[in-house]
Amino acid sequence: MLTHIQECRLLYNQLVCARVQGWKNDQTSLSLYEQQRTLKLMKQQHPEFAQVYSQVLQQVAVRVDLAFKAFFRRVKECHGKAGFPRYKGQNRYDSITYPQFSNGCRLDEKGLRLGKIGCIRIVQHRLLEGVPKTCTVTRTATGKWFATISCDMGDATPKNIPHAHAEGMAKPHHNVSNTDVGLDVGLEKFATLSTGEEIPNPRFFRKEEKALARAQRKWDKVKKDSHKKREKARKVVARVHERIRNKRHNFAHQESRKLVNCFLMIAIEDLPVNRMVHNRCLSKSISDAAWSMFRQCITYKAEEAGGVVEPVDPAYTSQDCSQCGHRLKKTLSDRRHKCPCCGVDMDRDLNAAINILRLGRQSQVAKLPRSPSGV
Numbered sequence: 001m002l003t004h005i006q007e008c009r010l011l012y013n014q015l016v017c018a019r020v021q022g023w024k025n026d027q028t029s030l031s032l033y034e035q036q037r038t039l040k041l042m043k044q045q046h047p048e049f050a051q052v053y054s055q056v057l058q059q060v061a062v063r064v065d066l067a068f069k070a071f072f073r074r075v076k077e078c079h080g081k082a083g084f085p086r087y088k089g090q091n092r093y094d095s096i097t098y099p100q101f102s103n104g105c106r107l108d109e110k111g112l113r114l115g116k117i118g119c120i121r122i123v124q125h126r127l128l129e130g131v132p133k134t135c136t137v138t139r140t141a142t143g144k145w146f147a148t149i150s151c152d153m154g155d156a157t158p159k160n161i162p163h164a165h166a167e168g169m170a171k172p173h174h175n176v177s178n179t180d181v182g183l184d185v186g187l188e189k190f191a192t193l194s195t196g197e198e199i200p201n202p203r204f205f206r207k208e209e210k211a212l213a214r215a216q217r218k219w220d221k222v223k224k225d226s227h228k229k230r231e232k233a234r235k236v237v238a239r240v241h242e243r244i245r246n247k248r249h250n251f252a253h254q255e256s257r258k259l260v261n262c263f264l265m266i267a268i269e270d271l272p273v274n275r276m277v278h279n280r281c282l283s284k285s286i287s288d289a290a291w292s293m294f295r296q297c298i299t300y301k302a303e304e305a306g307g308v309v310e311p312v313d314p315a316y317t318s319q320d321c322s323q324c325g326h327r328l329k330k331t332l333s334d335r336r337h338k339c340p341c342c343g344v345d346m347d348r349d350l351n352a353a354i355n356i357l358r359l360g361r362q363s364q365v366a367k368l369p370r371s372p373s374g375v
Helices: 002-026 032-037 039-045 047-051 056-078 204-221 227-262 282-287 289-305 346-365
Strands: 095-098 105-108 112-114 118-120 131-141 144-154 181-187 190-192 199-200 267-269 310-313 336-338 344-349
Touching: 002 032, 002 047, 002 056, 002 095, 032 056, 039 047, 039 056, 056 095, 112 131, 181 227, 181 346, 190 204, 190 346, 204 282, 227 289, 267 289, 267 344, 267 346, 282 289, 289 310, 310 346, 336 346, 344 346
Parallel strands: 181 267, 267 310
Antiparallel strands: 095 131, 105 112, 112 118, 131 144, 181 190, 190 199, 336 344
């Protein structure tokens, strides 16, 4: 398996080099299909490529094509540095993909059978559902191997919530519908719901920061000519990062599942996280909170369950009063919303969550089809 990944890495670098040289020499941009047609010739020049399944090699060309398409898209958007596709060094290419599950890859009672590799014993954590499409084998930084099989589940079935709230969820306040909720994310509290419930911020990276710094210091002290000792120390650092990542993933999946099980429509802020992390004072805390991961988990879980996630513009959601609409400017240190017009006094994040819910409902109404008469 490791040999196949290394051969795919070398092929990736050669395909990137071919595109660069093609543009420098002839001002021609090679397409995906032109590079896939050259794979047969490359196998003759490098017999090691023939050890890898043919469709896996074709998928490497697909990755190169996607990398260049993303580069040209970033150039057109002109948002900072475009990031030209780079060559993959050692330990920088860690997965291979079988694009057709039934062709070169299958799963039976003995294990996972991969083309040109053989049968691999696996620990299958759940049965496959739907129609299997692709299989991706990935190696982690700590030396663990995972096989991810994507399946076509068909269309999502309409969601039916027999009760308003599952166990562990707060009862609604402020006359909020039982099937709709607004979500305001933050750093002091991970999220505040329009029902009044608060999700505390776990701060996984902050809790493991000392252990990570200790492991990195030991890694730096190892002499660079001692490859085995440095590799051993590197894995200790990788295990700390892996532990943080696993905790963060588990938290995002658990909390998103609770929300999707309780609500049909979830209104959430459409935050520009990529620009927000440029703040020197808050970048580490924002990255530790992993708002984008949480939103991604909610989105695909809601789609699978037949629910709806409605992103809304976060502008002025913390300043506008959720009762009368009066706009009151606040600083980050102002944690209470005290409206001078209607006299309402509530938590700043709860006020924002109710505003987000209102905007989400307005967006849903705007998307409803109109009758031919215009009524």
